[in-house]
Amino acid sequence: xxxxxxxxxxxxxxxxxxxxxxxxxxxxxxxxxxxxxxxxxxxxxxxxxxxxxxxxxxxxxxxxxxxxxxxxxxxxxxxxxxxxxxxxxxxxxxxxxxxxxxxxxxxxxxxxxxxxxxxxxxxxxxxxxxxxxxxxxxxxxxxxxxxxxxxxxxxxxxxxxxxxxxxxxxxxxxxxxxxxxxxxxxxxxxxxxxxxxxxxxxxxxxxxxxxxxxxxxxxxxxxxxxxxxxxxxxxxxxxxxxxxxxxxxxxxxxxxxxxxxxxxxxxxxxxxxxxxxxxxxxxxxxxxxxxxxxxxxxxxxxxxxxxxxxxxxxxxxxxxxxxxxxxxxxxxxxxxxxxxxxxxxxxxxxxxxxxxxxxxxxxxxxxxxxxxxxxxxxxxxxxxxxxxxxxxxxxxxxxxxxxxxxxxxxxxxxxxxxxxxxxxxxxxxxxxxxxxxxxxxxxxxxxxxxxxxxxxxxxxxxxxxxxxxxxxxxxxxxxxxxxxxxxxxxxxxxxxxxxxxxxxxxxxxxxxxxxxxxxxxxxxxxxxxxxxxxxxxxxxxxxxxxxxxxxxxxxxxxxxxxxxxxxxxxxx
Numbered sequence: 084x085x086x087x088x089x090x091x092x093x094x095x096x097x098x099x100x101x102x103x104x105x106x107x108x109x110x111x112x113x114x115x116x117x118x119x120x121x122x123x124x125x126x127x128x129x130x131x132x133x134x135x136x137x138x139x140x141x142x143x144x145x146x147x148x149x150x151x152x153x154x155x156x157x158x159x160x161x162x163x164x165x166x167x168x169x170x171x172x173x174x175x176x177x178x179x180x181x182x183x184x185x186x187x188x189x190x191x192x193x194x195x196x197x198x199x200x201x202x203x204x205x206x207x208x209x210x211x212x213x214x215x216x217x218x219x220x221x222x223x224x225x226x227x228x229x230x231x232x233x234x235x236x237x238x239x240x241x242x243x244x245x246x247x248x249x250x251x252x253x254x255x256x257x258x259x260x261x262x263x264x265x266x267x268x269x270x271x272x273x274x275x276x277x278x279x280x281x282x283x284x285x286x287x288x289x290x291x292x293x294x295x296x297x298x299x300x301x302x303x304x305x306x307x308x309x310x311x312x313x314x315x316x317x318x319x320x321x322x323x324x325x326x327x328x329x330x331x332x333x334x335x336x337x338x339x340x341x342x343x344x345x346x347x348x349x350x351x352x353x354x355x356x357x358x359x360x361x362x363x364x365x366x367x368x369x370x371x372x373x374x375x376x377x378x379x380x381x382x383x384x385x386x387x388x389x390x391x392x393x394x395x396x397x398x399x400x401x402x403x404x405x406x407x408x409x410x411x412x413x414x415x416x417x418x419x420x421x422x423x424x425x426x427x428x429x430x431x432x433x434x435x436x437x438x439x440x441x442x443x444x445x446x447x448x449x450x451x452x453x454x455x456x457x458x459x460x461x462x463x464x465x466x467x468x469x470x471x472x473x474x475x476x477x478x479x480x481x482x483x484x485x486x487x488x489x490x491x492x493x494x495x496x497x498x499x500x501x502x503x504x505x506x507x508x509x510x511x512x513x514x515x516x517x518x519x520x521x522x523x524x525x526x527x528x529x530x531x532x533x534x535x536x537x538x539x540x541x542x543x544x545x546x547x548x549x550x551x552x553x554x555x556x557x558x559x560x561x562x563x564x565x566x567x568x569x570x571x572x573x574x575x576x577x578x579x580x581x582x583x584x585x586x587x588x589x590x591x592x593x594x595x596x597x598x599x600x601x602x603x604x605x606x607x608x609x610x611x612x613x614x615x616x617x618x619x620x621x622x623x624x625x626x627x628x629x630x631x632x633x634x635x636x637x638x639x640x641x642x643x644x645x646x647x648x649x650x651x652x653x654x655x
Contacts, residue, residue, distance in 0.1 A: 108248075108263065113241025114204045115225050116269030118218065118232075120278040121311075121490045126214050127232070129204040129225065129269075133187035135179045139170045141197030148195040155190050180223055181205045206232075210278065212320035213285045216336040217276065217488075219436075220323040229334055231274070231488060233436045241269035273490045275311035280304055280599045284314040287594040288572070292318045295577035295587050301338040302595060303471040304570045307560060309491040310475065310484030312433070313568070313599065315339075315468075338467040339438045343573060345470055346460035346540030346584070347401045347522075348556040351509055352473055353458045354394055356421035357409050358505045365508045368393055371404040378455045383407050395512040399521035401537065403459045410458035415446035418454070424500035425473045425483070427465055432485035441465045460540055471571040474535075474558045477513075478566030481506035510534045514563050526557055526589035528597035530607035534566070535559020535592065537584035542576070552576050557588035561596050562608040570596050 089097065118127035135156065142149075146164070153160035156179050163178075170176050180203070182190070187200050206221040208214060219230020227236030244266030249257045284302040292300050297318075304314040317337045321328040328334075335341070357363040374388030385404045389396065397405035410418060422428065428443030442464040449457075456462050468486070476483045481501030513534035516523040522537040538556035541548040555574040560566035572588040572595070581587055 108245055112202050112204055113243050113266045113268050115206065115221070115241060116239040116271045118239070118272045118274060120274055120276045120281070122277070123273070124278045126208065126210050126274070126276070126278065127218055128207050128209070130207050131184065132181040132203055132205045133184050133200045134177060134181060134203050135187055135190050136175055136177050136199050136201060137167070138174050138197040138199070139167045139176055140174065142167050142195070143171060143197075145196045148193075151193060152190075152195050152198065155193060206323075208323045210281075211324060212322040213282055213316070214276070214278075215321050215323045216317045216334065216338070217281075217315050218323065219336075220329060220334070230336060230436065231272075234434055234488075235272055239269045239272055242267040275306075275309075275313065275487055275490050276315075277313045277599075277602070279602050280314040280595070281316065283598045283602075284595045285316045285320070287591045287598075288316055288318050289320075291574060291587065291591045295574060295579035295581060297574045297578065297587075298576040299337060300572070300574045300591075301341075301467045302570065302572050302591065303338050303467050304568060304595060304599060305471050305475045305486070307475045307478040307566045307569050308484075309487070309495050310472075310497070311487050311489075311491050314595070335437070336435070339433070339435045340466070342439050342441050342464035342466055343554055343556075344461055344463070344540045344543065345465050346538035346554065346556055347403075348470065348536050348538030348558045348571075348584070349460040349463070349465075350398060350401070350406050350458065351477065351513060351536050352422060352425055352427075353406060353410055353418060354398065354512070355425070355477065355501060355505055355509055356418045357394075357413060358508060359421055359501060360413055360417045362412060363394065363409065365394060365512060369397060369405045369408055371397070371402055371408070374404065376404045376407050376455075378407065378411070379452045381452055381455075383455060395515040398512055398536065399515040399518065401459075401516075401522050406458040407455035410454050411451060415449050415454060418457075419443075419446035419449075421501070422463075425476055426469055427463065427473065431468060431472055433468065433488055435468075435488065438468070439466050441469055460538060467571045467573050470556075470558055471569055474560055474571065475566075475569035476500060477506055477509055478534075478560035478569050479506070510560065510563055510566065513559065517559075522583070522585040523557060523559070523589050525585055526559060526592045528561060528593050528600065530609055531561050531597070531600060531605075532563035532609045533559055533561045533593075533596075534563040535561075535589075537589060539582065539584045553582040555582060555584040555587035557584050557592045559592060559596075561600060562605060564608040567603070567605050568596050568599055 115129040117125055119125050149164050150160045153163045191200050204225055206225060208218060217230055219232040220228055221232050222228050227233035245263040246259055247261045247263060248259050284304060288300050288302050300318045302316050306313055315338050321333045368391050370391045371385060371389045375382050375384040383403050385402050389400055389402055422443055428441055430438050430440045453462050472486055480503045481499055482497040483500045484495045484497035513536060514532060515521055516536055517527050517533045518524060523535055526533055526535055535558055540554045541550060542552040542554055555577055558571045560569045570592055572591045574587045577587045
């Protein structure tokens, strides 16, 4: 009768009690999708880890085991005892998150009652701080918190599954009973980033920050033909694998979130408005005499009286007087229309979290002095990403293509915002900046024609502008005959004795873009001087004179041309 009673009369009750003790619903952790660069090189992966958790009610019955457990977990035994005894009303309490499976297994092997393991995944970034600002990071629960990890969290995040299992008294799975919900892994993501160029930009920028004892800096490299971001780096950097470095002041992506007054690097876009208006052409002459220009109560000055010069010379010499005269001769709405079409004053299409729109006030609020100072980079604010996009638009002949952090496989038509003639004329004029007579000679790249513009801006401070704190900028495109890359370099507060954009930021541009062009196998478009042994008699360059191609001074003894920038290849 007892057998009948147990197997028939009380079967339902006893079976449910047995299930309550040994049947469990186990979660199946879904791993996050892998992030790769454009060529499939992993830059963010999820690795399996184990976390140690306890049931405080069960562990409290074996308090004599706490010292052993605390020693194995490298915790203070008194703190562990407090945590357990103060959470007796709970059935789940983490003791240690994200341990290596082998280490967690040793904890489990101690046989302490109420101690269990759960499989999780931890994000790992193989390239460390080289991609830290761009990718961002995830939380301890593997959800995106910053950067592209946050922007594409809906794509990368998987959906945990669930299954019913039978466990023994030690929590070991004896049998899988049924699948309740299948696991859905996260989807992989292919970025537009070229990790080779990213490393190159990181190296060149870090070297410049150290050399000039600068506070910070950024580099952005765009593909002119597709709008893809090929590289984006900042200094100082941080390693997303080290959670002790995750501090708000250090992990923000300055290239997309910080706004700057661009200084003279904005001048090409004011010239673009002048050319588009029809009032000026590439042959127009502007009289900058006597070297200064009074607007209201402010006097705008050049270093030298350039006299009557064309627009190319105004850009090459970075004449503030010439730019102020050009801007004040235009209708404010003409300048505003060109600037807004180029993307200033609005966020880009990148979708990057926290991206700033910059600051470009409506032209109805402009006054003559504001127009004049804006013509050489004060009174408006931009992000390095915006500025790089505007240079890419000029390089594309006036076609604005959406910025993308994802690899673009199909040609992008873009939107025409400037006449093709204006774009080509502007690129040609910007080549004059990269000459011995221009301010950006150190941005030259052996074998390639470069078009760009230097910028040096005083930094704003309480009550005005500081005259001893500078922002050095260089922006440009290459090769100038058929631009493939556009790049912006900013160096914040250089203090090593040099502070001009042509001295501080231009060499970084040369090193990064020059190396990138060679990596991408872009054909050179500049004539290369023949080797010395092939030159006709009497044509050997005179020592100490500028080299005709790069503009660099030849060594007075060997007549060799020094490398124009870190990372560039010197040519004879």
